[in-house]
Amino acid sequence: MVKLSCDNYGFDCKFKVNGSNSDVIKEYQKHSIDEHGIEYSIEVLTKFLLRMKN
Numbered sequence: 001m002v003k004l005s006c007d008n009y010g011f012d013c014k015f016k017v018n019g020s021n022s023d024v025i026k027e028y029q030k031h032s033i034d035e036h037g038i039e040y041s042i043e044v045l046t047k048f049l050l051r052m053k054n
C-alpha cells in the first residue's frame, strides 16, 4: 500500500489516493490531467512514490 497527496506536489489541493503502486499512479495521472492539466509520466510518478517511502 502506498499513498500520495496532491499537496506533496505543491498544489493547493486536497486530493489523496492510496492503494497499490499501479492504482495510485493510474488514479493520480487521471486527477492531475483532469484537475491541473498536467500529465505526469509513469516513470516520474514511480520515482516520486519511491522517494516518499524513504
Ligand SMILES: [Zn+2]
Pocket (backbone or CB within 6 Å): 006, 011, 013, 014, 015, 031, 032, 035, 036
Ligand atoms: Zn490535485
